[in-house]
Amino acid sequence: xxxxxxxxxxxxxxxxxxxxxxxxxxxxxxxxxxxxxxxxxxxxxxxxxxxxxxxxxxxxxxxxxxxxxxxxxxxxxxxxxxxxxxxxxxxxxxxxxxxxxxxxxxxxxxxxxxxxxxxxxxxxxxxxxxxxxxxxxxxxxxxxxxxxxxxxxxxxxxxxxxxxxxxxxxxxxxxxxxxxxxxxxxxxxxxxxxxxxxxxxxxxxxxxxxxxxxxxxxxxxxxxxxxxxxxxxxxxxxxxxxxxxxxxxxxxxxxxxxxxxxxxxxxxxxxxxxxxxxxxxxxxxxxxxxxxxxxxxxxxxxxxxxxxxxxxxxxxxxxxxxxxxxxxxxxxxxxxxxxxxxxxxxxxxxxxxxxxxxxxxxxxxxxxxxxxxxxxxxxxxxxxxxx
Ligand code: HEC
Ligand code: HEC
Numbered sequence: 001x002x003x004x005x006x007x008x009x010x011x012x013x014x015x016x017x018x019x020x021x022x023x024x025x026x027x028x029x030x031x032x033x034x035x036x037x038x039x040x041x042x043x044x045x046x047x048x049x050x051x052x053x054x055x056x057x058x059x060x061x062x063x064x065x066x067x068x069x070x071x072x073x074x075x076x077x078x079x080x081x082x083x084x085x086x087x088x089x090x091x092x093x094x095x096x097x098x099x100x101x102x103x104x105x106x107x108x109x110x111x112x113x114x115x116x117x118x119x120x121x122x123x124x125x126x127x128x129x130x131x132x133x134x135x136x137x138x139x140x141x142x143x144x145x146x147x148x149x150x151x152x153x154x155x156x157x158x159x160x161x162x163x164x165x166x167x168x169x170x171x172x173x174x175x176x177x178x179x180x181x182x183x184x185x186x187x188x189x190x191x192x193x194x195x196x197x198x199x200x201x202x203x204x205x206x207x208x209x210x211x212x213x214x215x216x217x218x219x220x221x222x223x224x225x226x227x228x229x230x231x232x233x234x235x236x237x238x239x240x241x242x243x244x245x246x247x248x249x250x251x252x253x254x255x256x257x258x259x260x261x262x263x264x265x266x267x268x269x270x271x272x273x274x275x276x277x278x279x280x281x282x283x284x285x286x287x288x289x290x291x292x293x294x295x296x297x298x299x300x301x302x303x304x305x306x307x308x309x310x311x312x313x314x315x316x317x318x319x320x321x322x323x324x325x326x327x328x329x330x331x332x333x334x335x336x337x338x339x340x341x342x343x344x345x346x347x348x349x350x351x352x353x354x355x356x357x358x359x360x361x362x363x364x365x366x367x368x369x370x371x372x373x374x375x376x377x378x379x380x381x382x383x384x385x386x387x
Contacts (some may be wrong), residue, residue: 055099059113063330066258070306070329075109077334077360078132079140105140113331131332168295169288170315176283176299179313180276186318188349190274196347197221197270200375203353203368205229215366218375224382225268240268241382248385259306259327266303273320276301280309291321308333319343319350334360347373 050057053065060068076082083096086106090097101107112132119130135142149157174182184190201217213231218224225240234250245256245264256264269275276283280301287298289312296312303309305328312322320340326333336359340352355366 056101059110060330067306067330070327070334071331073360074329074331074334075132078136078138078332080138081105081140085140116331128332133332163290167288167290168315173285173288174297176285176301177277179285179297179299179318180283182318183313183320184274186350187273187343188345192348193271193274196349196373198374198377199270200370200372200377201368202370202372203366206365206367207231208363208365218377218381219268219270220377220379220382221270223265223268223270224379225264226381237385238264239382239385240264241384244384246384253385259304262304263307279303286310288315294321296321344371346371349373 048065050060050063050065050068054068060071072083075086079085083098086103086109087096087098088100088102089095116130116132120126120128124130187193198218198220201215201219203215205213205215207213211231211233213229215227215229217227219226223240223242225238225245227238229236237246237248239246239248240256245261245268247254247256266272266279269279272279280303283299283301285297286300289296289298291312295315297315299311299313301309301311308326308328310324310326311320313319314321322340323338325336325338327336336357339356341354341356343350343352351368351371353368353371357364357366
């Protein structure tokens, strides 16, 4: 049915924007949503409310319609569910009838949403401190009884050094701006970076399930982007021309809109490492903490109403080791984490040759074999595919 085109869409997009491009392979392979994605999406066309767009809304009334599907993904993550645990299929092979209330899990979820909102309102001053995940922890059946200790976890607990003892807090804590500026110097500095105006990146993506894809990416200043992922399952492209962006697979093509478009634009920013203060507001140093064996500065910044970021900079090398993107949904935040590894010098600028990207469903690894600066590229590839 009509709303079928929402299926996994939000997920597909938040993931898709990340540097290297190919979470989509695994996502799309899942069920027949390729077919569904083809149709025009009514949700993104304007800021209508849930009631105006959907048929059977009883709790999420009056919310922006574009926020419904992100909330559904939050439910999936919080309970370890997928759409089919709460919704029933429609008549066609790839169809769903999302408006139907046939499943007890869907009806129960309405009660849970109301309960959760009431707890936060009554006990936490309206702040969203309790979410579905607080109780559910990835399972439909929350446990009320604390778990038993095991011999091995006992050992681990006893041998684990106290973080306070390990962590070496620098004598003088810089401001967020100073830490970012140190990072910009560490990767080579503005001047060296600005001598590079385009990049060609070639490598492989390990989808975490035994499937490997080849990835090639072209980027050009200020924010043109093209990526292509090829696997035995097919070829996918993601394109941004500076204003508009498209996703194309063998089965369908669609245009990015709303938050997804803003995300794509951000990830296409060629000089992003130089543009922190331009891209994020309220940048501030949260704390100094341990990330594996490295002591890092944790810096927080806001990108948009529904997107907040944390950045972790090595106190020694100054380099960015991790980024976490928080996507706010009506019932809690979802995160996407990117670890940057194996920085190497390309024409005087350090680029990470390995990226580990995870979200609530996937953990994937991208490995670049070659990053070529100022490679010749035909600007046509940044335009709408097939035009
Ligand atoms: C934990 C249960 C649960 C899961 C999992 C879930 N949903 Fe829902 N969904 C609901 C509930 C409850 C509503 C009704 C909300 C209300 O009444 O305010 C709903 C409503 C919807 C609607 C609106 C239908 C209409 O026309 O009224 C759509 C579309 C939808 N869900 C899509 C999805 C998709 C796509 C997924 C998987 C990505 C998904 N849902 C996963 C519980 C769930
Ligand atoms: C304060 C804790 C708490 C919060 C918050 C909470 N739940 Fe639950 N939920 C439970 C408990 C406990 C059960 C099991 C008891 C029951 O089934 O009635 C449960 C049961 C459920 C079930 C039925 C599971 C099944 O196997 O049939 C669904 C579906 C569900 N919750 C969805 C949600 C969603 C979605 C949210 C967030 C909007 C949420 N819950 C928030 C505690 C919570």
